[in-house]
Amino acid sequence: MLELVTTKLEDVANWGRKFSLFSYPFVTACCGMEFMSVAAPKYDIARFGAEFPRFSPRQSDLLMIVGTITEKQGPALRRVYDQMAEPKWVIAFGVCASTGGFYQNYHAMPGADQVVPVDVYIPGCPPRPEQVLDAIMLLMERVQRKDGHSQLRLKREKIVLEQQRALDDD
Amino acid sequence: MSQRVLDALKAKFGDAIVATESQHGDEVAVVKRDKLKDVATWLRDDKAMAFDTPVFVTCIDLLDWRPVKAPGKPSSTRPEWDGVAPRFEVCWQLRSLAHRHRVRLKVALAENDVKVPSLTPLWSGFEWQERETFDMYGIEFVGHHDLRRIYLYDEFVGYPLRKDYPKEKRQPLVRRPDLVGDH
Numbered sequence: 001m002l003e004l005v006t007t008k009l010e011d012v013a014n015w016g017r018k019f020s021l022f023s024y025p026f027v028t029a030c031c032g033m034e035f036m037s038v039a040a041p042k043y044d045i046a047r048f049g050a051e052f053p054r055f056s057p058r059q060s061d062l063l064m065i066v067g068t069i070t071e072k073q074g075p076a077l078r079r080v081y082d083q084m085a086e087p088k089w090v091i092a093f094g095v096c097a098s099t100g101g102f103y104q105n106y107h108a109m110p111g112a113d114q115v116v117p118v119d120v121y122i123p124g125c126p127p128r129p130e131q132v133l134d135a136i137m138l139l140m141e142r143v144q145r146k147d148g149h150s151q152l153r154l155k156r157e158k159i160v161l162e163q164q165r166a167l168d169d170d
Numbered sequence: 171m172s173q174r175v176l177d178a179l180k181a182k183f184g185d186a187i188v189a190t191e192s193q194h195g196d197e198v199a200v201v202k203r204d205k206l207k208d209v210a211t212w213l214r215d216d217k218a219m220a221f222d223t224p225v226f227v228t229c230i231d232l233l234d235w236r237p238v239k240a241p242g243k244p245s246s247t248r249p250e251w252d253g254v255a256p257r258f259e260v261c262w263q264l265r266s267l268a269h270r271h272r273v274r275l276k277v278a279l280a281e282n283d284v285k286v287p288s289l290t291p292l293w294s295g296f297e298w299q300e301r302e303t304f305d306m307y308g309i310e311f312v313g314h315h316d317l318r319r320i321y322l323y324d325e326f327v328g329y330p331l332r333k334d335y336p337k338e339k340r341q342p343l344v345r346r347p348d349l350v351g352d353h
Contacts, residue, residue, distance in 0.1 A: 072323050074344040104338055106330040107322075115344055 010146065017061070017087065018143035019049040021136070024060035026080060029067025031094035034126035043129035048136050057083040062139070065112045068096040068103065074115045081116040089139055089148050092118045093132065095125045119148050172197045172271035175219065179273075183209055188278075198261075198274045206277055207287045213264060213273070214292055221273070224293035225263035227300050229307040232257055233333035257281035260309055262289055262296070279309070288314035306331035 027035060038045055045051050054060040057080045069077060081090070092112050095101040098121040100110035112118060119142060122135045142148050176190045176197050186205035191198045201209050213221045232255075256278035265272040277286050288311035290297045300311045301320040308329035311317055319326065326341055 071340060071342050072321075074342065078344050106335065106339060106341070109342070110340075113346075114342070115346055117346070 011144075014144050014146055018140040021048070021050040021062040021089070021139070021143075022052055022054045022060045023050055023062040023064045024055070024057050024080065024084065025053050025064045025066055026077060027064075027066040028069065028073065029094075029096060031067045031096070031126040034129065034132070035064065035066045035093060038129045038132045043133065045133065045136060048133070048140065050136055057081075058085060060084060061088050063088065063090045063116070064093055065090065065097040065116075065118075066093040068101065069109045069112045069115070070107045071109055072107070074109060077112065078115050087143075087148070089120075089143065090116055090118045091135055091139060092121045093135075094127055095123050098123060101125060172273055175213075175271055175273045178219070179209065179213075182212065196274060197272070198276055200276045200278060203277050203279070203286060206275065206289075210262070210264075210275065210289050210292055213275075218269070219266065220268045221264040221266045223265040223267055224289070224295040224299075225265050225272070227260070227262050227289075227296050227303050229303050229309055229331075230259040230261065231307065231331070231333045232259065258284060258307065258309065260286050260303065264293075284308060285310045285312050287312050288317075290314050305329070308332065 025032075025035060037043060039051060039053070050062065057063075061084065063081055063084060065077070081088075090112075092098045096103065096108070097112045098118075100108050102125075104110075109115065120135045120139050122131050124131055127135075146154070148154075173192065176192070176199055179199050180187050180190065183201075183205065186202045186209060188200040188202055190200070199209075213219045258279040258281075260277045260279065262275045263272065264275065279286060284307075286309060288296075288300055290300055290311070291313060297314070297316070298320060300314055301317060303309050304311060304314075304317055305319045305321055306329060322330070323343060325343065328335055328339075
């Protein structure tokens with residue numbers, strides 16, 4: 001009975017989380033224009049409850065990496081990600097944040113996932129607002145499933161379980 | 171356009187001006203390295219020249235130089251001054267707002283000797299651009315008061331805009347600890 005109540009509680013919490021994603025916009029390049037357009041009334045991510053950018057990593061649970069990440073920015077990005085409280089999710093917005101895009105040189109990082117784990121990648125240079133909305137919907141599904149690459153707590157639980165199992169086998 | 175600047179330079183400095191050329195309305199004077207400071211000081215202070223505005227500093231790496239073939243034109247020859255084919259050319263573009271003329275000073279450098287006098291003491295607007303040229307090409311500006319990297323991080327080894335820097339070589343500061351075997 002207790003198990004049933006706690007899982008249902010978790011579901012309710014995830015339902016709440018998915019409709020109130022507070023994003024931290026890590027905006028570095030031209031994709032920022034498209035991000036503004038998505039946030040503005042015409043495309044309006046407020047319909048998905050994700051309209052409120054928090055410029056403090058402590059208060060946000062969605063890291064939006066918008067634009068090219070250079071090797072020099074790597075430590076700053078990692079620090080912002082580390083400062084965010086769990087549960088947290090990451091979206092790579094645009095082809096530069098996803099793969100490095102057309103940069104293949106000394107300064108551009110080949111995708112922000114070299115430094116932080118990414119849940120949803122949005123292609124496009126820059127992506128259409130519809131693609132961004134699609135990505136947010138995809139992410140909402142993951143939030144409801146309690147899923148995500150960046151969920152360190154879940155990973156830790158999994159590791160502990162595996163260790164427990166290995167001990168039991170012995 | 172500013173041919174009279176080149177003529178005046180040649181009349182005043184003679185041998186110190188190694189070569190001159192004019193292309194698309196841009197006048198270029200190749201100057202001997204040890205005379206650069208004198209030439210630049212004169213260009214700034216002379217009433218008839220009065221170059222008051224620094225426009226840009228940059229460098230050209232001639233490592234992969236090949237002749238340009240255009241129909242109906244003689245193929246270009248590799249620049250060669252004092253019997254040495256230079257690896258680098260450092261350029262300073264100057265402009266006079268008073269007389270509305272401009273000129274580009276060039277200094278040719280061999281590969282193993284990349285020291286060049288800094289023009290920052292004359293035009294302080296060159297400060298950051300000379301730092302950038304140092305950052306990207308490793309040109310050492312003697313007399314610059316604060317010559318250190320401006321864009322790249324201190325851990326970076328080498329000079330990325332040199333033609334012999336590997337195109338895809340990256341020097342990461344951080345990588346994910348869990349990147350291997352995660353997904």
